[in-house]
Amino acid sequence: FEDGDHYNPWLHENLTFWSKFIKPNGILAIHDYCDECPDAYIELHKLTDFKVIALDRRLIILQRFR
Numbered sequence: 001f002e003d004g005d006h007y008n009p010w011l012h013e014n015l016t017f018w019s020k021f022i023k024p025n026g027i028l029a030i031h032d033y034c035d036e037c038p039d040a041y042i043e044l045h046k047l048t049d050f051k052v053i054a055l056d057r058r059l060i061i062l063q064r065f066r
Contacts, residue, residue, distance in 0.1 A: 002030040006037035015043050019050075019064075026064045027053075033060040 004014055022028055033040045050062035
């Protein structure tokens with residue numbers, strides 16, 4: 001669950017570091033996926049091994065597929 005600083009470079013560093021520990025079919029949830037945090041949009045589109053499985057207001061949930 002990522003709910004740290006939602007701006008780069010910190011968000012990029014957190015996602016790069018922690019996503020490598022998520023196994024196939026594992027879940028990644030990120031809070032503040034919204035217009036007020038544009039870096040969240042940018043960074044999530046770079047996570048090519050994940051697909052969106054749920055989106056509710058400011059929370060997005062992704063699942064690793066490989």
